[in-house]
Amino acid sequence: MNHPKKLFERPIECCYIDSQNKQVLEQHLACAAHEHPLNVQYDEQYFGSFLENVLNSLKARGYLSPNQSSDSSSRIWNYIGPEKYPSHAVNIRAIETVRYRVIDQRKNEVLEEIEESSAFFQVYEGAVYMCQGKTYLVEKLDLSTKTAFCKMADLKYYTKTRDYTDIHVTGGALAYPAPVLNMFPKTNARAHICKVTTTWFGFYRIWRGSNQIFDAVDLALPPYSYESQAVWIPVLQSIKEVVLKKNYDFRGGLHAASHAVLNVVPLHITCNLSDLAAECPNPHDSRYYPDRILIYDQHPGGCGISVQVQPRFTKFLEAALDLLTSCHCSAEVGCPNCVQSFACNEYNEVLHKDAAIMIIKGVLEAENVMNAEEPSLL
Structure with missing residues (x-):
């Protein structure tokens, strides 16, 4: 609302989905095989290098059957699944089957x-x-x-879960890597496969109207884990030392910086805030918290947004810094216009706006130094 030109004058976004997400590809291939038999040799160009692995997975689940050709690349795969029309079992609004x-x-x-x-x-x-x-x-x-x-x-009350989410970056190449985009500067940001694990340990009962917590109840639920994709950038030790010298909460600064990046991504890439989440420290746990700014795809397998963000991460940091410095709220924890997020897994606890500004400025300076040291291609 404050920048109408950015809304009305920017080019139309490129709508994107990670077609190599296993859950998406399995459902898609079952439908494709129903229409016409599949063959790795001819169809890999359309469905990617993971085609044969997914075909074998569908075979194990009783959806596809190959002929008995000795050469795996020349086998013909036919649909034999339980549904007459497999497309009827595909939910276009949700990626998960469970x-x-x-x-x-x-x-x-x-x-x-x-x-x-x-x-x-x-x-x-x-x-x-x-x-x-x-x-x-x-x-x-x-x-x-x-x-x-x-x-x-x-x-007269509502409930909120008490939980925390751990993001373990496992590394390795993504199934559907982003193309090299020469129009963006070199960046230290990385996009990797990650394991997301959420643990629930209780919930609050909260009065409507006053939003006051009047009861805390314990829960015994199994943790839930899934593989997704994350994009992150490391924060140097020298930046951390400067923040700590100011007696700022460094964990709160990382949390707030991740929120700020999260809040600007949908302005430039076609997605909803519900598609993404920021790494949030558990306010009830003093365990090690990685020195990084990280956001991740909230859909199992990933939906391809992290891959798009990675080459543009410097631009998102600049936009996040502009968001923070142009917001005139005076609270240490910021406000919903800058670093607070309604989608925060930790309900916006452990946030420090000024520390986030220092951290983002430090990371941008490191990015600029790295690009200044790159030899010219001219």
Whole structure:
């Protein structure tokens, strides 16, 4: 709203999806094989180098069957799956196939199906669950059948989970690497495969209106892990030392800086904030927190956004710095216009706006020095 020219005068974005995401590719290939038999030799150019691996995975699941050719590249793969039309089983709104059902016990009807990766944020025993403007209380969660049983209730409070998410960057090349973009400067940012693990240890009951916590309840839920993609840039030890000399919270600065980058990405790349998340330190745990600014794809397997962000990371840091310095809020923890995020897994705890500004400035200076030292190609 403050920069209408950026909204109305910028070019149309390039809509992008990581076609090598295994969950996307498996569903796509089942549909493709139903229309016409597949062959690695001829179809690899369309479906990528992981084609044969995914075909074998679909064979193991009973969806495809190859002929008995001795040469694997010349085999013909036919659809033999259980669905008459496999496209009917593909959800165009969700990538995951495993879902939790939410059932109204009084009417014995399904209210909604929730993707497994986000189920425990919404349904657990004692959770207040909202659906179509109505309030429900979750009375039982059956993990074996992946079913939440609830009843309609008139409650004066809502609930929020107490949880933390660990991002373990495993490294290795991404399945669908970004093309070399010479129009962007060289950067220390890296895009890698990562393992995302969320652990839930309780929830809060919070009064509506005042938003005051009046009860904390423990939970015993299994952690949930999935493989995704992350883009991150290291923060040098020298930058950390300068921040600590100011007696600023360095972890809070990293958290706030990651939020600021997260908030500007959808302005330049076609995506929603729900597609991405920032690395957030657990405020209740003093364990080691990596010295980096990191955001990651929230969809299992990754949706390709991190790959797009990596060559442009310096530009996103500049936009994030502009966002922070142009916001006139005076609070140490910033505000929703700059570093606070409604999607934060840790509810915007451990944030330090001024430390974030120092960190981003330091990283940008290191990026500029690196590019200044690059030999000219002219």
